[in-house]
Amino acid sequence: MDLIPDLPSGPLDVYRKQASFNWKKMKLFLESPEDIEIANEAFKYMEEEPIFQHPDRDLTLEEERHLTFQRMKKVYNSDILYPDDLFMNRNKHRVLNNVISLYDWSLLARKSLLIEFPMGAFLGLGTDRHRKFINSLMNREIGFAFCLTEISHGSNTKALRTEARYDIESESFILHTPDFEAAKCWAGCLGKTASHCLVFAQLYTPDGVCHGLHNFVTPVRDPQTLQPYPGVTIFDMGAKIGLNGMDNGVIMFNHYKIPRENLLNKTGDVTVDGKYVSPFKDPSKRFEGRVGITEFGVINLTKALTISIRYSAVRRQFGPENQGEIPVLEYPLQQYRLFPYLSGLYVLHCFSVKLKDRNMSFRLAVMGGSEDPDYLANFGQEIHALSCFSKPYSGWMARDAVQESREACGGHGYLKAAGFGKIRNDNDANCTYEGDNNVLLQQTSNWLLSLWVARQRTDFTRFPMGTVSYLNQYNKYLNMKWSSDTFNRNLKDEDIIQTCLDTYCWLVCWLCKATSQDMETLKSSGKNKFDIKNNCQIFRAHNLSLAYGERVFITWFLESIKEADVSLQIPLYRLLALFSLTRVLKHVSSYVEGGLINGENVVITNIEEHITRLLSEILPDSVSLIDAFAPPDFFLNSVLGNADGRVYEHMYRKMLTSPGSVTRDTNWQEMRYNIPSKL
Amino acid sequence: MDLIPDLPSGPLDVYRKQASFNWKKMKLFLESPEDIEIANEAFKYMEEEPIFQHPDRDLTLEEERHLTFQRMKKVYNSDILYPDDLFMNRNKHRVLNNVISLYDWSLLARKSLLIEFPMGAFLGLGTDRHRKFINSLMNREIGFAFCLTEISHGSNTKALRTEARYDIESESFILHTPDFEAAKCWAGCLGKTASHCLVFAQLYTPDGVCHGLHNFVTPVRDPQTLQPYPGVTIFDMGAKIGLNGMDNGVIMFNHYKIPRENLLNKTGDVTVDGKYVSPFKDPSKRFEGRVGITEFGVINLTKALTISIRYSAVRRQFGPENQGEIPVLEYPLQQYRLFPYLSGLYVLHCFSVKLKDRNMSFRLAVMGGSEDPDYLANFGQEIHALSCFSKPYSGWMARDAVQESREACGGHGYLKAAGFGKIRNDNDANCTYEGDNNVLLQQTSNWLLSLWVARQRTDFTRFPMGTVSYLNQYNKYLNMKWSSDTFNRNLKDEDIIQTCLDTYCWLVCWLCKATSQDMETLKSSGKNKFDIKNNCQIFRAHNLSLAYGERVFITWFLESIKEADVSLQIPLYRLLALFSLTRVLKHVSSYVEGGLINGENVVITNIEEHITRLLSEILPDSVSLIDAFAPPDFFLNSVLGNADGRVYEHMYRKMLTSPGSVTRDTNWQEMRYNIPSKL
Structure with a gap:
């Protein structure tokens, strides 16, 4: 536990003492001790180096690029941020990239694109005759x-x-x-x-x-x-x-x-x-980019939620009569605005770690060449379908969490020094590059619909990651109905999660069926393939991709919980139950259309009551849940989100020490008033 | 029609020719000829004045403020932007403020806060002894x-x-x-x-x-x-x-x-x-701020949608086999991403004009002093409840429309020169100032719930704006059920709108009832008033405020349509039907919980089919629908959104002529590479 330094004391202590678990254990559930050690060393290095200090004032475009360039050079020349074994040790590379991302996305992009991406391209697409370029890259000659x-x-x-x-x-x-x-x-x-x-x-x-x-x-x-x-x-x-x-x-x-x-x-x-x-065809599609960008969302969710949850735990406004003001985090609506994203952060983090691992297994299997080609093809399809879902989902979840966090911090959240503007502006690009989110998402449903057509001659358990195995039982799922007992009040969180998973199995099957039927109808009305596909996106194919992926999110996080320390399982089940229920609730239209709901209106009320209960149960854990993710203050770089919770003191210091804060404008002479009459 | 200049020819002609109506007539439906004339003169003035030219490069914070200050001075000294009758002619003031808002929100804020707001405060809260301050303000001495x-x-x-x-x-x-x-x-x-x-x-x-x-x-x-x-x-x-x-x-x-x-x-x-x-109590609460901010959303929706719809009509990507590429606006999903906001823009615009008028009538009635105090109190309550809804709703609608527009323009939408960054960053403040959106929205439901408690002794038709008159018939509405014929395929748009209105009447009644029941349950479990209120927000009170307001939006726009030129009514009904249906669809959980849906799963499918139909019907009108709102290119200031639709030419010119675009970085010497080996 020496690896993880204690957090400074302050107004957040009240919540930290209420936590039902040890936040350091939680951190070790999220990251291995080795990763924490690598990150700590990198954090310390960057925090100490002069070039990485945060400037006091806004930079012009040219200044910002220049500074980022200088920082990139520093990264290249640092044994800590750019060790010799960087390309041999993928995990170290990942952790160091995350540290740099937490610091600044532009820096990560610059240092990755200028040298690392071309390395990958030469290794993947080039041959011996291109070795000279790799050498020149290594020598920083190009x-x-x-x-x-x-x-x-x-x-x-x-x-x-x-x-x-x-x-x-x-x-x-x-x-x-x-x-x-x-x-x-x-x-x-x-x-x-x-x-x-x-x-x-x-x-x-x-x-x-x-x-x-x-x-x-x-x-x-x-x-x-x-x-x-x-x-x-x-x-x-x-x-x-x-x-x-x-x-x-x-x-x-x-x-x-x-x-x-x-x-x-x-x-x-x-x-x-x-x-x-054409010497040979390379059978391995590459999804590296999308797999990596899935993790980008984790970084942005981490930063936004660290700021908004800590600030909400300190900011007081209104309260019960004669009882003083209470932290805004105590309001159920504030919890409802933030905790689903907190649960999303946990789920997304575990998902992206597993997706990276499985993508690596896939690539090794392809390189090994000894596996059954069918097996490899199925594996590749699943990775493709999943990453085409998770890249958009991650970017959008981060987008929404950043915005909700910004608003949840009220006026002070609008200060540049709060940090949300930069997170939002940088995250925004994730929704577009490496494939526009909406276009990408269609890949997932296209694949599912092609599987559905062949459902009677397909054994869905043959897909190595098991993301579609339930399609074998499509008949069973399509006959499912919610009863008034579904999601009843006495259900435990594990059972809630299981019921959500069943619901998703139904949903994927039903959306496959409904979309296919719509496509048939369009076909018989004479539409061409292109139009048929486009006319089924809005209420069908789009939701199908989401439903497929959300189910995998839940499944994989459930696996992770089962591997966790027992003392962490209750809070983790709560998070997953909250994640599952809030997502399940977004698909109500389909339940009505598909007949999963049929007069059982109490089910929705049950779901809402469970959500309300979970919010109040997560509340005492919430600050510690985000502490387990939070980067050092220097990397968060927000006056509202420091680990000591002393929000107003940090605001005061920032304003007092910002250049020009208490002096007149340089152009003050022009800004004077007309000669005043006596007031 | 001389008032409204023709639009330049270009790639948008294809869509403009498809429009089912005359866009100039539509513009005159939205704005009076007098308003257009005032705006035209102001547009021309600003477009010609050197100080209002858009700078070529990013400004530092101090430069940006300095320039805004200089522009503010220019506004004050301009007979066109700041005519002598400005404070006597509220409508002229409104139109000129809108022109300035379209140009720059900071400029509007500066010129309003420094002089106009204090004027209002002196008139509203001050007495004769403060006249000297008004004089000094007029003389720009303070x-x-x-x-x-x-x-x-x-x-x-x-x-x-x-x-x-x-x-x-x-x-x-x-x-x-x-x-x-x-x-x-x-x-x-x-x-x-x-x-x-x-x-x-x-x-x-x-x-x-x-x-x-x-x-x-x-x-x-x-x-x-x-x-x-x-x-x-x-x-x-x-x-x-x-x-x-x-x-x-x-x-x-x-x-x-x-x-x-x-x-x-x-x-x-x-x-x-x-x-x-205490000489006397002023009975008139002031809602000026919130009423005004409702209109701010209109400006931001206008700018974002002008850019995204025009760009989508020009940008081509993919297409049916062997038929070339089609504009992305042809994709139903793209329409579904943008057109509900386009309909929202129309609805919000008409609402905010009416709200301003009615607020003015209210204030005149208060000042007149001859009206029945009960009448005034009811009037005041309605204005309060509505503006506490419309201010948040408008800010959020603009927020979502800007973001969706940004993403709908893909990578090029991420360019600063596309304009979305500034619109988003400036609109963001609307969600917080003059009352945090979520806090404000509670005012609306608080009022409705207090009415509900007194429902048996209240005649709801006594509320002058008629926003709650249907509560008289709460029993009738609560017994309503959707049948399989509700929203059937053959329904006309007018009938669809009426069915949506009925649905909203049911929804408001049911949410009043359900929230009150939840509150009773909490009360009997011993919770205090404060907690009871907070525990009913998430799935109940929050939605109640939205439902109440959305119904008024629809009602008022329906009134406007009936006053419109016959040639405009069909496209306007389509917009309102789309607006109503997409909003109705957001409340499905409540229909299930409250039993409005009961086994009639076909209704949702009907709604979805109508939405799909409406999107395709609005498509040929869409460019002209936004043309009727669009400001001159100079005010839009986006390479993607110009009226001539020549997107790539504007991008080319912008990049070619931006300072430093083709020169080396000032710090290029530092950025050189190590001495290269022979490549």
Whole structure:
């Protein structure tokens, strides 16, 4: 327990003493001692280094980027943040990335995109002939930007229009951007920094045949002068809503030549004389990005909820007659606004850890090559379906939690120094990149609907992660009905969770069935495939993806609880019951439509009563539940959320010591009034 | 029609040609020709004046405030934006305020708070002896900040702790701030600008009796030097999430003397020898603030939806096989994400116009003094209940619409130049000031529940605005049941709306009944009043406030439609039907609990089918529906939302001409790479 320092005493003690469990044990349930140790060392290092100190004043865009650049250099040169075994030790890499994320998302993005992502691309798509680029990257002689999205195409990658035409005479590819709409954009580190790009372009052989998107190593700036090469035009995309420590850029190529060898040729190559050859197909789809972004939500939920729960436990307003004011956290409505997200944080955290582990098992199995191809295909499908759900869900949950937290902190939550503005602005990007949330979510339902069609000839237990095994019993579930006893008052939390899981099994089966039926109806009315799919999203396919994923969230957290120390299980069951019930309650329309509810109106009331009970039971634990996640104050960087709970003292100090707080405006002479008459 | 210039031709023409109505007629349904003329002149003036040009680069906090200050001066000195009859012509004032709001919220806040709010306060709370302050305000010799909220108290104004003790000897009040937690904060224009404050403080007479909150005119800074006076400490609150053109401040008084006459003494005074006298009680509660903020949501919805709908109509992605790509607006899911807010914009706009009118009628009736006091009391209660609903609802609707619009514009929506960041950050404050949204909403349900208790001895038709008249028939409504024919497919939009209204009548009655019953149960279990109220918020009282208000929204918009040109009625009915159905669908849990649904699961499916139909019917009108609201491009200030729809050209121009876009970073020397090996 020496690993986890005690928290400072203050107004939060009242709640901390009420907790039903030891928060340090809870922290060890969430993170291993090794991870805590790695993180502690990194926290300490960053907190002490001058370059990581928080500036006193707002920075201009250029200052913010410059500072982020300097910090990135510091990260690269630090044995603690960038140890030699970083790429060998995935877990250490993950923990250190989380520490940097807690500090600043722009810094994480910069240091990941410039060097680490291209490393991955060379290993995944390149061959021996690209080793020189890896060496140069290791020596910091070059830095990369990843160019996929174009101005007029994002989600529809097949429609990308940047061309790479092979020229036999010069043995080179000629990259060309037909017009501004085909310019590569949003590429991180491209605005001012990158010397090279990894450009996805349509590969054309001299016979005029297009072989689809391939990736080309493309030098774009002189690493010495940072000037773009002739034939390359680069725009900086300027300020964004958030992530302004990162310089995103736009790039256009004007018949720009690059050597033939710069094609990353693992899955397709062009011979010197211009023939396209495809050595083998890589069966492993890559979901690294989405799996990783799922975890981003955990970081943002952690920060937002640490601030709002601690502040709500200290902030007093109104109270029972003649009894003084009470902390706003005592209000059931305030609990209802925050605790479902607190439960979501726990559930999402455990999910994202497991998803990473299982994704790793999958990739090892693919690399091993000895597994049954069917098994691998099923495994890959599940990972794909889950990550297409969890990436959007995580970003949206964080989005909503940040906003609710901001509002739950009232006026003071609107101060920049409260920290919510930055969390919100940075999290916002997660809802869009690596696949727009709404587009991505369709992948999950598409897969489920394709399974449903084949349900009579499929054994759903063959999917290795078990996320669809209940589809074997679709008949049983479709016949399910809620009785007036469902969710009755005397139900224990474990049983509540089980009932929620059954409800989700019903819901997934029913939504599969209902969506398929709607699609059939549309088909018989003559609609094309494209329209049929789009016309079933709103009330059906969208909810299907959510229902499938929420059920996995619950299932996996339940597994985690069973592995937890006994002293932690009661509070964890409460969290999961709250999570499950609040999510179940969002699907009531489907229960009515599908006939799960049929005159049993008492069930909803039962659910609501359980939620109300759970909120009051979680209340005494709530501060400790968030303490187990909370980063050090330096990383939270919020006047409202410090571990000592001394909110007003921190506000006072911040205001008193902010440059210019008590002095006149520099332009005060202009701001004076007309000569006043005697008042 | 000369009043309304034609829109430029471009990619949006396709949709504009599909519209079922004349968008200029629609604009005239929304605004009178007089209002359009006033706005046009103001738009033109601001668009031409150098000081209102949009800067090319990000400003620092100090620069942003300075520029806003200069703009405020320009407003004050402009015959167009600040005409002589401004205070005599409330409608002109409203229209000009809307123009300024469309331009910049900070500018509106600054110019309103510094001079206009104190004018109102002097007229409302002051007497003849304060005329000199009005004169000085008119001459711009002084400027005010309004000081109510304290560091540790916002919503609970009774617990405010700043003291004003009357001192007989010096015939003055001595203002004192006991500690930092009692410091006045969030006062607009206080950080750097105001020479005077209107301070709400607890008035103590020499006998030690506290007479509650009163308002004191308090000089705080020398108008010539802008230095605070001795005895006054002022902090600038620094950067906020948004509204950074405004300087909010904190102020503390150290036994600070002000003349006896500086008490605004309309409703209470202290004699020279220290006796408290209360001339009369002012019966009119003031809801100006909340009524006004309801309209703020309209402005933010307008801006966000103009950008997202126009962009969605131009942005193409995917399409049916071999048929090219289609605008993303063609996707039902995209329509479902945006059109309910578009309908909300129409409904909210008409509501806020009517609410302002009725509030004005109420105030005139109070001033007239000839009306029946019961009538006035009922009128006042309705205005209070409605504005306590509409202020939160409007802020939240705008919040959600801005966020959905941001996400609906994908990656490009994340550019600062898209405009959503600023709209979101500025709108965010609306959810908190003038009463925290969640706290305010309780006022509405409190009132309804008090009416419910007295239902058997109340004639609800006596409430002048008719917002509760259906409570007379509570028995009829409580016996209502949906049949399988409710919302059947053949229903016309007018009938759908009527069915939604009936549903709301049922819902309000049932929520009144259910909440009251829950309260009785809690009472008999021994809970105190305070806890009883708080324990009924989540699933009951909160929804009750929403249901009451949503019904009024629908009712009032229905009135407006009936007054509209016949050619506009079909599209308007569609909007209202969509608004009503999507809102009705949010209360399904209550229908199940209250037994309105009882085995009739087809009703929900009917509702969903109508929504789907309405989306497709609104689609061809959608661009023109938002055109009728859209401000000139200069005010929208978004590369994605221009009236010509030439999105990519505007993006190109913006990036090409932004300072530093194609040059190296100022710090490029530091950003160079290690000396590279030969690549």
